[in-house]
Structure formats: structure tokens, C-alpha cells
Amino acid sequence: MLLIRCPYCEEERPELEFRNAGEAHVVRSANMAATSDEDFEKYFFIRSNPKGVIYERWRHIHGCARFFNAVRDTVTDKFVMTYKAGEPKPKKLPGVAK
Amino acid sequence: MKKYSVFAIAREAMRGHKGWEEQWRSPEPKKEYDVVIVGAGGHGLGTAYYLAKEHGITNVAVVEKGWLGGGNTGRNTTIIRSNYLYDESAGIYDHAVKLWDGLSQDLNYNVMYSPRGVMMLAHNVHDVQVFKRHIHANRLNGVDNEWLTPEQAKEFCPPLNISKNARYPVMGAALQRRGGTARHDAVAWGYARAANARGVDIIQNCEVTAVRRDASGAVTGVETTKGFIGAKKVGVVAAGNTSVIMDMAGVRMPLESYPLQALVSEPVKPVVPCVVMSNTVHAYISQSDKGELVIGAGTDQYISYSQTGGLHILEHTLDAICEMFPMFTRMKMLRSWGGIVDVTPDRSPILAKTPVKGLYVNCGWGTGGFKATPGSANVFAHTIARDEPHPINAPFTLERFRTGRLIDEAAAAAVAH
Numbered sequence: 001m002l003l004i005r006c007p008y009c010e011e012e013r014p015e016l017e018f019r020n021a022g023e024a025h026v027v028r029s030a031n032m033a034a035t036s037d038e039d040f041e042k043y044f045f046i047r048s049n050p051k052g053v054i055y056e057r058w059r060h061i062h063g064c065a066r067f068f069n070a071v072r073d074t075v076t077d078k079f080v081m082t083y084k085a086g087e088p089k090p091k092k093l094p095g096v097a098k
Numbered sequence: 099m100k101k102y103s104v105f106a107i108a109r110e111a112m113r114g115h116k117g118w119e120e121q122w123r124s125p126e127p128k129k130e131y132d133v134v135i136v137g138a139g140g141h142g143l144g145t146a147y148y149l150a151k152e153h154g155i156t157n158v159a160v161v162e163k164g165w166l167g168g169g170n171t172g173r174n175t176t177i178i179r180s181n182y183l184y185d186e187s188a189g190i191y192d193h194a195v196k197l198w199d200g201l202s203q204d205l206n207y208n209v210m211y212s213p214r215g216v217m218m219l220a221h222n223v224h225d226v227q228v229f230k231r232h233i234h235a236n237r238l239n240g241v242d243n244e245w246l247t248p249e250q251a252k253e254f255c256p257p258l259n260i261s262k263n264a265r266y267p268v269m270g271a272a273l274q275r276r277g278g279t280a281r282h283d284a285v286a287w288g289y290a291r292a293a294n295a296r297g298v299d300i301i302q303n304c305e306v307t308a309v310r311r312d313a314s315g316a317v318t319g320v321e322t323t324k325g326f327i328g329a330k331k332v333g334v335v336a337a338g339n340t341s342v343i344m345d346m347a348g349v350r351m352p353l354e355s356y357p358l359q360a361l362v363s364e365p366v367k368p369v370v371p372c373v374v375m376s377n378t379v380h381a382y383i384s385q386s387d388k389g390e391l392v393i394g395a396g397t398d399q400y401i402s403y404s405q406t407g408g409l410h411i412l413e414h415t416l417d418a419i420c421e422m423f424p425m426f427t428r429m430k431m432l433r434s435w436g437g438i439v440d441v442t443p444d445r446s447p448i449l450a451k452t453p454v455k456g457l458y459v460n461c462g463w464g465t466g467g468f469k470a471t472p473g474s475a476n477v478f479a480h481t482i483a484r485d486e487p488h489p490i491n492a493p494f495t496l497e498r499f500r501t502g503r504l505i506d507e508a509a510a511a512a513v514a515h
Contacts, residue, residue: 001408002400016410020399022354037500045352045443045499049341051403074355074403 006060007068007084021057023047024069025089099295102206122294127301130328131159133482134320135335136306136343138162139171141460142335143289144475150296153483158298161322163305167286170337173437174468175360175394177373179216179277181236181243186493186505188239193490194473195276201472207288209280214372216277221266221378229272246271255372257423266379279384285471309347317456333458333482338438340461347454352499353440356397357407358465361434365389381418393419407436439465446505449478449491458482
């Protein structure tokens with residue numbers, strides 16, 4: 001089971017309190033009616049599914065109930081960091097060489 | 099290739115078992131092949147076999163980053179059934195069940211296909227209505243499926259708890275008698291041996307690191323840890339790693355890879371005569387020929403390539419097993435493991451050509467690919483050989499996520515993942 005740090009509650013809690021909410025930073029079009037089929041497919045169905053660093057959304061559903069973002073390695077399942085919803089995608093990751 | 103038979107066993111018994119030959123060669127890769135298959139699981143090896151057998155294309159390599167059958171082929175719960183709701187699904191899964199019947203003879207390898215029946219339990223009014231709808235839809239498609247009362251279910255599977263006092267009492271069951279199990283390793287080994295005998299090169303410990311394309315965009319081969327291997331046609335059958343390989347060719351996929359766990363108990367005398375599945379309490383169980391109870395759990399909620407999963411997932415599954423079979427509460431579990439399953443948004447597979455010329459993909463089998471192995475391999479070989487899909491896999495395109503022509507089988511999964 002994962003231990004996840006909620007950036008709002010500011011503590012690590014067991015995975016059972018959280019619900020994964022898919023890839024982060026997928027932007028919904030402001031004008032959905034004008035979106036082409038290609039762009040809608042990209043927004044709705046196509047996913048990065050990376051082997052390595054992933055940016056994903058979590059919800060602390062059995063805690064503060066708020067959505068937040070996390071950076072995790074999908075090979076080791078280790079969290080690099082978590083940050084609040086609405087904050088930009090972090091450019092530099094702590095402890096990740098690149 | 100020497101044929102396996104009772105006479106071969108007798109002959110070898112007489113001379114100290116010194117005449118058995120290797121089941122497949124371990125060749126170094128040639129510079130170029132007509133077709134390269136990426137991934138030596140059941141679907142990939144089967145594709146190579148049918149390319150050679152039915153389409154006369156024998157200059158084929160199957161490249162595998164680990165050992166053959168070491169991915170989901172060797173990690174699943176070996177359940178075979180075809181009682182899916184939609185016409186498209188019934189078409190492909192029943193094609194597979196028809197091929198399972200007779201596969202051992204075809205491959206000259208005992209895959210231990212055992213049509214012992216797959217029984218899916220209904221625990222509430224909704225289940226009853228949905229299963230009856232499935233049964234009618236299946237029968238219209240020529241797929242056997244029948245309704246059992248709780249008493250008939252108990253008769254078919256004696257250890258089942260049908261007490262009205264259970265937390266989720268059994269209100270009936272849907273039974274597909276042609277469903278059952280097979281020996282998963284033997285499926286990979288049987289296809290490997292039979293493909294090898296027809297000239298296919300199986301190259302293990304050979305990881306694909308890039309997909310090479312020419313100026314027009316067409317595939318010219320794959321870069322691997324054993325050097326460049328040329329091929330005008332490349333078939334990607336990489337299960338959980340499909341997104342990674344397709345990214346190398348510049349194709350982004352509608353896939354997410356999740357860990358799916360299974361576990362086995364200590365071996366016991368024969369007690370579960372069939373496969374029992376329950377969506378509502380979330381568990382599925384059968385008994386292997388060694389006597390172990392083979393139990394399938396759910397997926398974890400997050401994307402991972404770790405081939406392991408959370409313990410709470412297994413606990414939840416064992417709760418359900420003990421609910422259905424109270425006599426198993428004191429059974430010891432021996433081993434658990436995880437495989438990485440590639441899941442599509444509509445929970446149906448993708449077996450298709452891709453926007454890249456010469457690149458074909460067979461993926462998205464999610465949590466239920468083993469049962470489809472022969473059917474999937476058979477129509478995928480057709481797709482590669484003819485450069486057009488077989489009528490059976492024609493609906494399973496990559497474009498359906500743009501056109502909206504989905505095959506939304508999520509509701510038909512035996513257990514919700």
C-alpha cells in the first residue's frame with residue numbers, strides 16, 4: 001500500500017484514504033462544442049501512460065476530500081512530491097537526475 | 099521437430115530419455131525478417147505461429163525483453179470463456195474458444211484445455227436481470243450460456259455457500275459449460291515450439307529500444323539490445339508495455355497500465371470442480387490440476403509497471419472468497435504476484451493497423467486477455483499478412499476512440515476492475 005502525502009493536510013496517510021484520479025495537467029477545452037474529433041480524442045482518451053515519472057491527480061476522499069497533484073515513479077511506485085491543485089507542473093523534481 | 103506421442107514416451111523410456119530435443123532454438127537475430135513481433139507472450143508467439151502456418155510467412159522473429167511467457171501469459175488465472183455481451187466481443191472471444199478446442203492436437207503440445215464450466219454468480223436483482231440479458235444475447239450469437247437456480251449452482255459446485263443468511267446470498271448463476279481453464283505456460287511453450295518448427299526465430303533477452311522509420315514514415319525495423327533488426331512489418335504485442343513501444347514509433351495510445359494481482363493457495367484435494375466468478379463480491383476462483391486454488395484479485399487504482407500491488411487488494415479478494423466458500427477460511431495462501439495489464443477506455447482490445455505504415459498493434463486486453471490467446475493471434479496474423487483486418491477484428495480499431503464507435507464491454511467484464 002502506498003503512503004501518500006496530502007499537501008493540504010500536510011501529512012502522509014495510507015493509500016486507502018485516497019482515490020486516484022488519472023493523469024494531471026490534461027486541460028479541458030474552454031469551448032468543447034468547437035473541439036475537433038482529433039482534439040477531443042487527445043483530451044478524453046489518449047494518455048501518457050509513462051514507464052517512469054508520472055504526473056497524476058489524487059483525491060484525499062476520506063480526509064479533506066480535496067484534489068491535488070503528485071509526481072510518482074511508475075516503476076518503483078515511489079512518490080517524488082505532491083503539490084496543490086492549480087499549481088504549475090514542477091520543472092525541477094527533487095532527487096531526479098535530468 | 100520430433101512429434102510428441104505415446105510412442106515417443108515409450109521410446110525415450112527405453113533409452114534413458116536421452117533423445118528429447120530442445121523445444122525451440124535460441125538463435126542470434128538475422129539482419130532482416132519479413133515480420134518482427136515484439137513480445138513473446140501467448141498472443142505474440144501465437145501470431146508468429148499462425149503467420150507461418152496459415153499465411154506461409156516463415157521469415158519471422160519474435161523478440162522478447164525477458165523470457166518467453168514471463169509476462170501476463172504466466173501471471174493470469176487461466177480462465178477461458180466467451181459469454182460477452184456485444185456481437186463484436188462474442189465474435190472474437192468465441193473464435194478463441196473454438197480454437198482452444200483442438201489446440202493441443204494442432205500444436206502437438208498438451209495445453210490442458212479443460213472445459214469444466216465457468217459459473218458467474220448473481221447476488222441481487224440487478225445481477226439476475228443483467229445475467230439473463232447476457233444469456234439471451236449470447237444465445238443469439240450462438241454462444242452457450244444458461245441460467246441456474248441457487249440449488250442447481252450448488253449441485254454444479256458443491257462447496258458453494260447458498261445460504262439465505264449470507265451477506266450477499268446467491269440468487270442464481272449463469273453457466274457457460276464450454277468455458278474453463280488451460281495451462282498458461284504450456285500455451286506459450288506450445289506456440290513457441292510449433293512456431294520454431296516452422297522456422298520462426300524466438301529471440302529472448304532482446305529488448306526493443308527504438309522503432310526505426312524511413313523518410314516516408316514507414317517502419318524499417320527495430321533497434322534492440324542485440325542490434326538493429328530490419329523488417330517491413332512490425333507487430334507490437336507488448337501488453338502492459340505497449341504504450342512504451344508505441345511511443346518509440348510516435349503513436350500515442352489510449353491505454354493505461356495497471357497492476358493486476360493473483361494468488362494461489364496450498365494444494366488440496368479436488369474441491370472446486372469449475373470456475374466460479376462473482377462480480378458483486380469481487381472474486382474468481384478455480385482449482386489447478388496440482389490442487390492449488392487459483393484466485394484472481396482486482397487491479398490497483400494507479401498506473402504502475404512494478405509487477406506488484408497493494409496487500410489490501412488481496413485482503414479484499416480473500417474476504418469475498420471466504421464469503422462464497424466459508425470452508426476456505428482456514429486455507430493458507432502460498433504465493434501472490436502481479437502482472438501489468440493495459441486497459442483501454444472502453445475495456446475492449448485494439449487489434450489493428452496503425453497510422454504508421456507497416457506497424458500493427460495487438461493490445462488493450464486489459465484484465466482478460468488469456469482466454470482470447472488463440473483467437474487474437476489468429477486474426478492478428480491475418481491482419482499483418484494481408485495488411486487488412488480479418489472480419490472478426492475489423493471493429494477493434496484504434497480509430498474508434500476518434501469516431502466514437504466504441505465497444506463498451508466494461509459492463510460485461512466478469513468482475514469490475
